[in-house]
């Protein structure tokens with residue numbers, strides 16, 4: 001048997017805790033052909049080029065909805081959903097959610113009171129985005145146990161196709177079908193009782209109903225519910241993990257109110273929740289001296305690209321200040337990451353995920369006294385694409401009561417609190 | 423705070439508008455407008471927005487604007503370059519100044535500008551500033567690290583003495599230089615009839631004062647606005663008028679809006695945009711006369727189609743004239759076509775000899791592009807001013823082997839009628855076009871331009887994310903029509919004529935004197 005390729009070693013669970021040395025090996029060659037006929041692209045520039053290459057298609061694996069459709073269908077649906085979600089028509093829906101998100105974060109941290117140890121994943125990173133997406137979409141939080149199971153099944157089925165057992169893929173398809181039924185009922189309920197939420201806004205709008213079939217609506221509602229699950233969980237968890245490994249940076253999050261903005265960008269570069277994107281070539285595609293033939297499957301190694309030394313200097317260093325845009329000279333702006341992908345499929349939920357993570361990390365930093373990792377490295381989930389810890393045990397001396405740092409409060413009060421701490 | 427968005431880089435992801443909706447606003451699906459000088463209360467949101475931009479298009483002001491600490495020069499600068507003078511304190515001039523400091527130039531820097539304002543961005547003047555969202559007075563460009571420059575604002579340069587290496591100012595001062603950068607840009611072509619142009623209500627849009635005046639007039643809800651010329655600026659003005667609910671007539675001599683820049687085939691799509699927005703568009707029509715009342719207020723326009731329009735505002739958007747008069751007699755190859763230079767931004771003298779101490783950048787420059795048959799071209803686009811400024815600055819302080827050529831493919835954008843129009847390459851350098859992606863009926867498409875079997879340009883309407891891909895095809899001299907299997911293929915990919923009208927050539931009258939090679943010289947009698 002041939003030796004395992006670098007890509008296969010990345011997929012091997014034994015390397016889940018630290019795939020980055022393997023990515024360095026992967027970048028030694030820009031394009032790799034795997035035994036199953038698929039290709040792996042490892043460098044930043046090439047990945048960015050391919051994300052904007054119209055010869056690549058996203059029509060592949062099972063997740064329904066526009067994430068796996070191409071233009072024009074993709075664009076049509078994304079624009080319809082955007083109408084009630086973001087600019088130009090609804091520019092401030094996410095901005096207006098900030099107090100709400102802060103309240104969810106505060107409530108979760110309040111819940112740690114009296115404890116000196118938590119599992120960040122189960123106690124915080126998971127419930128936060130789930131509560132947030134439920135509020136945004138208008139999905140009852142009581143149904144969480146049901147869609148938690150569906151989401152797990154779907155995500156398990158999302159590995160690289162050739163490396164994902166048939167059974168896992170079937171379970172994912174079944175879960176999606178069940179979610180579709182669930183949303184069909186929910187959408188009728190929203191039609192009857194119109195709320196402030198996104199689904200209500202979509203079903204109440206005659207033009208969206210015309211632009212999208214009922215099946216499309218349910219599939220995409222399911223997509224929105226799932227897409228933000230594992231990903232945001234991992235960003236928050238990786239965030240605390242990384243900050244606890246770099247206590248000086250944690251301290252700066254605590255003391256400098258704007259530092260968290262850079263921190264979240266650096267996390268998306270340095271410890272991103274999504275490691276690979278999948279595409280299919282519609283035509284022969286020349287890239288970095290290799291011709292990828294039509295119909296080939298392509299793995300874009302985005303987590304590797306974000307650490308490409310030809311793109312960012314000293315890529316293996318966690319350095320939020322590289323995103324300090326008030327210090328970067330206009331011609332030296334190249335520190336951007338591939339954490340949310342790029343091109344037409346650039347993450348739909350990015351504005352929400354960023355805001356949640358910024359608030360989450362700030363509040364954790366301000367309120368946990370003397371936090372520390374109880375296990376490093378933590379145990380990881382099996383999935384190599386949506387990579388993240390299954391648990392993250394954190395110990396601390398005490399939870400500062402919200403009032404101590406001025407909650408309930410405005411953002412300005414939080415800054416003031418941070419200044420006093422500093 | 424101050425910021426500027428490089429809208430060539432921007433791909434319309436809207437992440438900024440999510441994060442700071444009070445500062446960034448999407449127009450349609452991809453067009454972005456913004457407040458260049460938002461209040462400090464927006465600071466956190468602006469920082470979030472800038473960090474969230476997937477393509478780093480948002481440029482913020484440098485936090486450390488203290489005195490410049492000269493960084494050691496990256497490469498050895500030529501000896502004797504101690505004084506650099508930049509004439510034209512706008513986009514190209516400012517960018518060049520920062521680039522000089524960034525590259526380690528520690529000598530004296532003098533910025534000469536005839537406008538009394540700090541350098542500002544012109545782009546918003548025909549968009550958010552006319553609309554009234556952002557006052558034209560608030561488009562100052564962000565500052566980088568401290569420049570430590572000697573600013574002469576409100577001071578026109580009136581002459582150039584090349585032998586003495588001095589720039590002459592209107593107040594009689596003679597400013598010496600070792601290296602000079604000419605970045606005096608262009609001005610609006612005025613309405614040709616002087617008396618009519620002087621009527622109250624007749625405007626052009628080039629500088630801040632123009633935009634302040636026109637905005638005031640539009641805010642007073644005039645009865646009817648006439649836009650003369652349907653190029654980019656005329657079309658943008660018409661678009662704003664419709665957004666404000668003002669009745670507007672657009673008159674253009676050509677077959678369609680934007681036909682001069684993009685060809686009539688694409689221009690007809692732009693014409694539909696005008697008409698759908700409620701513009702009274704009259705192509706192949708010209709304005710014979712503007713008429714005023716006894717008080718000198720504009721009242722009427724007489725058109726070549728025989729009609730008379732009652733109008734109280736007319737915007738002449740007739741193109742531009744290069745600001746080269748101050749170079750008369752300097753012996754540089756400067757005329758109506760601009761100031762000719764090589765691809766390293768070094769100016770040519772009248773003999774066609776390249777100079778070594780005088781550089782040119784921005785709208786005023788005319789340079790050869792190898793991809794386009796080495797033809798000399800002038801590009802009045804934001805991106806070109808920025809790129810050339812960087813190249814010129816670098817070359818001014820580099821030794822010959824370290825100099826860079828300006829080889830970027832031209833790019834520009836225009837935001838109008840809720841649509842983002844973008845271009846890469848030179849669309850006028852083409853015979854045919856083919857729609858390669860999307861649908862012209864939806865006004866979301868990519869059109870590739872070609873000549874002699876190779877692709878020379880691409881234009882997108884609300885499809886900016888794909889532009890770089892086509893840029894790479896142009897760079898590789900890929901065949902036209904491109905035969906690619908892609909997403910969103912239109913039903914047919916049959917090239918059609920681009921319908922580009924050759925721009926009339928600009929003639930220069932030159933006489934030759936002397937006989938021996940050592941004494942043979944050119945004399946510029948008439949610069950076009």
Ligand SMILES: Cc1cc2nc3c(=O)[nH]c(=O)nc-3n(C[C@H](O)[C@H](O)[C@H](O)COP(=O)(O)OP(=O)(O)OC[C@H]3O[C@@H](n4cnc5c(N)ncnc54)[C@H](O)[C@@H]3O)c2cc1C
Pocket residue numbers: 509510511512513514515534535536537543544545546547548577578579580605606607608609627628629655745748783784785786801802803804805807833834835836837
């Ligand atoms: C209303 C408007 C909208 C635009 N929108 C777009 C757009 O959407 N996309 C795009 O790509 N481009 C756009 N542009 C073009 C873009 O703004 C220009 O390409 C850019 O300003 C060029 O910069 P520059 O520094 O070369 O020239 P300019 O900005 O013209 O600056 C030249 C400066 O030199 C000064 N000057 C002239 N003569 C003298 C003298 N003798 N002495 C001292 N100073 C002198 C001038 O007053 C001026 O301040 C727009 C332009 C305008 C006017």
Ligand code: HEM
Pocket residue numbers: 058066067068078133223224225227228229231232233235272273274277278338339340341342344345346347348349350352353354
């Ligand atoms: C930190 C958290 C998140 C990360 C790292 C992330 C990452 C990504 C990436 C990399 C893509 C591109 C996929 C591709 O190109 O194939 C994507 C797409 C998408 N994401 Fe996210 N995501 C996050 C959170 C969210 C949230 C909260 C939502 C829902 C509100 C969401 C909804 C989507 C959707 C719908 C798409 C498909 C977009 C399209 O195809 O146009 N994501 N995401």
Ligand code: SF4
Pocket residue numbers: 427431432433434435436437438439446454474475476477478479480
């Ligand atoms: S690309 Fe950047 S600047 Fe342009 S709209 Fe998106 S976030 Fe804003």
